[in-house]
Amino acid sequence: MDLQKHITDATTEIFETMIMLDINAGDPIVEKINNFKRSVSGVIGLAGSCKGMLAIHLPDKVAMSITGSFLGMDVTEVNDDVTDAIGELANMVAGNIKMILDEKGNNVTVSIPSCVHGDEYTLDTVSDSKRVVIPFNIESGQFLVELQIKN
Amino acid sequence: MKTDLQQNIIDATQNVFDTMLMLPITSGEPLADKVYQFKDSVSGMLGFSGDIQGMLTIHCPQKVAFAITEQLLGMSVASVDEDVKDTIGEMANMILGGIKDAFLHQGTDINLAIPTVMAGRSYQVKGVDYASWTTVPFCLNDGEFLVELKLKTLK
Numbered sequence: 001m002d003l004q005k006h007i008t009d010a011t012t013e014i015f016e017t018m019i020m021l022d023i024n025a026g027d028p029i030v031e032k033i034n035n036f037k038r039s040v041s042g043v044i045g046l047a048g049s050c051k052g053m054l055a056i057h058l059p060d061k062v063a064m065s066i067t068g069s070f071l072g073m074d075v076t077e078v079n080d081d082v083t084d085a086i087g088e089l090a091n092m093v094a095g096n097i098k099m100i101l102d103e104k105g106n107n108v109t110v111s112i113p114s115c116v117h118g119d120e121y122t123l124d125t126v127s128d129s130k131r132v133v134i135p136f137n138i139e140s141g142q143f144l145v146e147l148q149i150k151n
Numbered sequence: 152m153k154t155d156l157q158q159n160i161i162d163a164t165q166n167v168f169d170t171m172l173m174l175p176i177t178s179g180e181p182l183a184d185k186v187y188q189f190k191d192s193v194s195g196m197l198g199f200s201g202d203i204q205g206m207l208t209i210h211c212p213q214k215v216a217f218a219i220t221e222q223l224l225g226m227s228v229a230s231v232d233e234d235v236k237d238t239i240g241e242m243a244n245m246i247l248g249g250i251k252d253a254f255l256h257q258g259t260d261i262n263l264a265i266p267t268v269m270a271g272r273s274y275q276v277k278g279v280d281y282a283s284w285t286t287v288p289f290c291l292n293d294g295e296f297l298v299e300l301k302l303k304t305l306k
Contacts, residue, residue, distance in 0.1 A: 045198020045206065045264025053198065053265050083277040091279075111198025111206055111264055112282050112303050118274030122231075126240030127265045150265055 003132040004028050007145050010096035011136060018092060021069050026135040026142075033133060033144065034124045039063075040078060041123055042090030045111035050101065052149035053125055054094045058086065065140035078117055087113035093145065155257070156285045157181050160298050163249025164289060171245060172222045179288040179295075186210070186286060186297060187277055193231055193270045195243035199251070201261040205302040207247040208276065211239060218293040231270045240266035246298060 008025045015023045040063040046052040058066065060078050067085040068075040075082060090113045098108045116123065125131075129150035135142050161178045168176045193216040196208045211219065217228050220238040228235055243266045251261050269276065278284065282301040289296055 043196065043198075043267055045200070045267075047198065047200045047262035047264045051262070051264050053267055055267070080277070083275070084279065087277065087279050109200035109262065110204070111200050112204050112279055112301060114196060114198075114206055114208070114279075114301075115277045116269050116274055117277070118271055121269055121271030121274040122236075124236050124240075124268050125265055126237045126268055129265060148265060 003130065003147050003149065004134060006097050006100045007132060007134045007147050010093050010100065011134070011145050013096060014089070014092045015138075019066060019070050019089075021066065021138050024137045026137065029133040029135060029144070033057075034122050035120075036118075036123065037120050039117070039121075040082060040086045041116040042086040042113055043116065043123070044090045044094045044113040046094060046098065046108050046149070047111065048108040049106045050108060050149055050151060052129060052147065054090060054097065055123065055146045056086065056090050056093065056143060057123070057146065058143040059141055062138065062141040062143050065138070083115040083117055087115040090115075097147065154285070156300060156302075157287055159250050159253045160246075160285060160287045160300055162253065163246045164287070164298050166249050167242065167245045168291075172219065174219070174222050174291055176289045176291045179290060182286040182288060182297070185278075185284050186299075187275045188273070189276065190273050192216070192274075193235060193239045193268065194276060195239040195241075195266055195268050196276070197240075197243040197247050197266040198264040199247060199261045200264075202259045203261060203302055205261075205282070205300065206278070207243055207250065208299045208301075209239065209243050209246060209296060210276075210299065211296040212294050215291065215294045215296045218291065236268040236270065240268045250300070
C-alpha cells in the first residue's frame, strides 16, 4: 500500500475543500517522533480488514490558525473549539483514507477521534505496524500526519 | 444501580487484574464529571468501530503505571520507558477485548484499532461533544486509576 500517497492525497483534499488553506507536503520523516511540546494531537483509530491509527500533530500556533480558518473566527488560545476542530480534522482525514483503502479492497471503519493537548507529552503506538509520517507546511508553520497500519 | 456499560467496564477490568496481573483492585462509583487533565500520568487509548464507534482509555498516575508494569513483567521500573508504555497500551487492549466479548454477547459487534499511549508531566485528553462518557475509578495499593469508555451517541 502506498501510504505516503494516501496521506498526502487525503490531507491535501481536506485542506483544499474544508479548511481553505494552501498546504505543501514534504518528504516522509524516517526518524521516530514521539515527543511533542506545546502541541495538539488529534488521534483516531482504524479497524476492520486492516487496523491502525491516524494522528495529526500540530504546534499550538498551527492548531489555532487551522481552527480559525475552519470556524471563520479569531482563535487566541487552545480551548475546546481548537481541540474539537483538531479531533474533527483527524476524523475527516481518516475518513478520506478509509475511502482510499476501501477502493483497494479493504473494509475499514473509523473510531471516534480524541484530542490530546499539553506542554510536553509523548505519544506512541505499541504494536508492530507500518508507520509513515508526512510533514505539511502551511503559512503558520508545519504539522505532521502520522499513519500506522498493521496488516 | 449500575448501568450495563459501567458493569461491562468493571467486569472486563476486574478480569484482567484477576487473571493477568493477580493484583487485587476495587471499583469505585462512576464519575459524574468528565476528567480531562492528567499530571505525571500514562494513558493508554484504543479506538473501536463496527456496530458502534468509540474509544477506551485507561489513565494511570505514573506510580500506578509502574506497579502494573512491574507486576505484569516481573521486573522493577523507575521511569516511563518502552516497557511501561507497552504495558499500559496492552492493558487498554486486554480491557477492551473483554468489553468486546461482553458487547458481542449482547448482540453488538465491534472491531479494535491499535493502541496509542500518551505520557507526560501535564496533558489533557479531550473527546468529541457527540460522545457519551462512562468513567469508572479503580483502587489498588499504589493508588487510583481510571477506565473511561466513550461511545458515539446516535444523533
